[in-house]
Amino acid sequence: MHVDIGAALASVADPGVEQATLDELDERVAAAHERIEQGRDDDEFGYASLNLPEATDAETIRDAVAPVADAESVITVGIGGSALGAKTITEALAEDPDSHVVLDNVDPEHVRRTLGGLSLADTAINVVSRSGTTAETLANFLVVREAYEDRGVDWTERIVVTTGDSGPLRALADQHDLPTLPVPEGVPGRFSALSAVGLVPPAILGIDIEGLLAGGRKAADDLAPSLYDSPAYAYGAMAYTLEEAGAKVNAVMPYAERLESFGEWFAQLWAESLGKDGRGQTPARALGATDQHSQLQLYRAGYRDKVVTFVRPRERADVAIPDPDHEDLSYLAGTDLGGLIDAEYEATVASLPAADRPALEIEIDRLDAESVGELLYAMEAACVLVGELADVETFTQPAVEWGKNATRALIRGEATEETAAIDDRERLRIGETESL
Numbered sequence: 001m002h003v004d005i006g007a008a009l010a011s012v013a014d015p016g017v018e019q020a021t022l023d024e025l026d027e028r029v030a031a032a033h034e035r036i037e038q039g040r041d042d043d044e045f046g047y048a049s050l051n052l053p054e055a056t057d058a059e060t061i062r063d064a065v066a067p068v069a070d071a072e073s074v075i076t077v078g079i080g081g082s083a084l085g086a087k088t089i090t091e092a093l094a095e096d097p098d099s100h101v102v103l104d105n106v107d108p109e110h111v112r113r114t115l116g117g118l119s120l121a122d123t124a125i126n127v128v129s130r131s132g133t134t135a136e137t138l139a140n141f142l143v144v145r146e147a148y149e150d151r152g153v154d155w156t157e158r159i160v161v162t163t164g165d166s167g168p169l170r171a172l173a174d175q176h177d178l179p180t181l182p183v184p185e186g187v188p189g190r191f192s193a194l195s196a197v198g199l200v201p202p203a204i205l206g207i208d209i210e211g212l213l214a215g216g217r218k219a220a221d222d223l224a225p226s227l228y229d230s231p232a233y234a235y236g237a238m239a240y241t242l243e244e245a246g247a248k249v250n251a252v253m254p255y256a257e258r259l260e261s262f263g264e265w266f267a268q269l270w271a272e273s274l275g276k277d278g279r280g281q282t283p284a285r286a287l288g289a290t291d292q293h294s295q296l297q298l299y300r301a302g303y304r305d306k307v308v309t310f311v312r313p314r315e316r317a318d319v320a321i322p323d324p325d326h327e328d329l330s331y332l333a334g335t336d337l338g339g340l341i342d343a344e345y346e347a348t349v350a351s352l353p354a355a356d357r358p359a360l361e362i363e364i365d366r367l368d369a370e371s372v373g374e375l376l377y378a379m380e381a382a383c384v385l386v387g388e389l390a391d392v393e394t395f396t397q398p399a400v401e402w403g404k405n406a407t408r409a410l411i412r413g414e415a416t417e418e419t420a421a422i423d424d425r426e427r428l429r430i431g432e433t434e435s436l
């Protein structure tokens, strides 16, 4: 994996990073690296995330999924970091990415349609919740369980549960003696892709989870006291410095359909870790080449408040483009789709500094287990570095609690500060909707 930061230097971009600023920052990177390594050595809360490639035991995961290893599909019931890591890995690596469906929302139409489309007898259930109390996950699990019962499929024979030591999900697993895996100690959900939290569906679907962990180890080995020696820290240092210089939005634009969910995973990692104390880059999700015909206008000619992070695999499968039968298309003759998307990548990356806007590039070797593991780990390490440099609480997410408390109080019919705020919130309705 390599990171190219050239298109975000002040010599070609505004906001941009002066080489001298980067050299100066490198001393702070060294200090942050030392702090991170100390946290890893002590398995400190949060920093323990960066020990997962060594701490995760692939054999234990394979043993736990053995009873359902014959499943043709997996349905993951989880949300946030309890779903996005697995979703990202299976989308990137599964032979058939559609064999992993994820219920990480409580949209009744979507849940009903998803369950209706599955042969439950051939589908394993992967329920994941660190706290074991998340309303969306528990509600969806109860709906999924009932669907299995209604179709006469013994759900206790088709399930793996990954959860903490307490809470209703742990109690349910104990009550039915279900195969369970622990969530990693001291690792927030968004950092847990390289643990049972992210690796059960890949293991069931025959993905090389050992390769994913090996890729994570490679990225860990590349952490160094200088950003110039570590792709992860180079990316993190640039993202931090660009934010300081005004790039408040970080648009992640992978040039591979199989990395679209990586953008969703990155969004939680970046937003929940760094959106603290009135700061934090807003992660925008884009996809190349598609969003060249959509968001690129804004990235090149909108506010100077963005950096675009391009991601691509160097090696790709290929599809020849048949010779065109119109002279206006003669430029496509003898080319292939891989060559076309790579040409579009090069053109679009260059189009940012051509409009003196910053771009960062992340290139992985190919879409295989080691490269994906390396990418996920490197982004986690980059995120931890930004948290150190920005001096924020990287590993907690207190701001999400208000909505959870309000939802629970609403559902229970309780009168709380939150429900009062819901009742009294400012409204000015324009237009009509039919009254329910």
Ligand SMILES: O=P(O)(O)OC[C@H]1O[C@](O)(CO)[C@@H](O)[C@@H]1O
Pocket: 079, 080, 081, 082, 128, 129, 130, 131, 132, 133, 134, 137, 188, 189, 190, 272, 397, 400
């Ligand atoms: O794994 P749990 O406890 O169900 O939490 C799911 C997600 O909800 C959050 O706690 C935010 O509410 C995320 O940090 C986490 O990934």
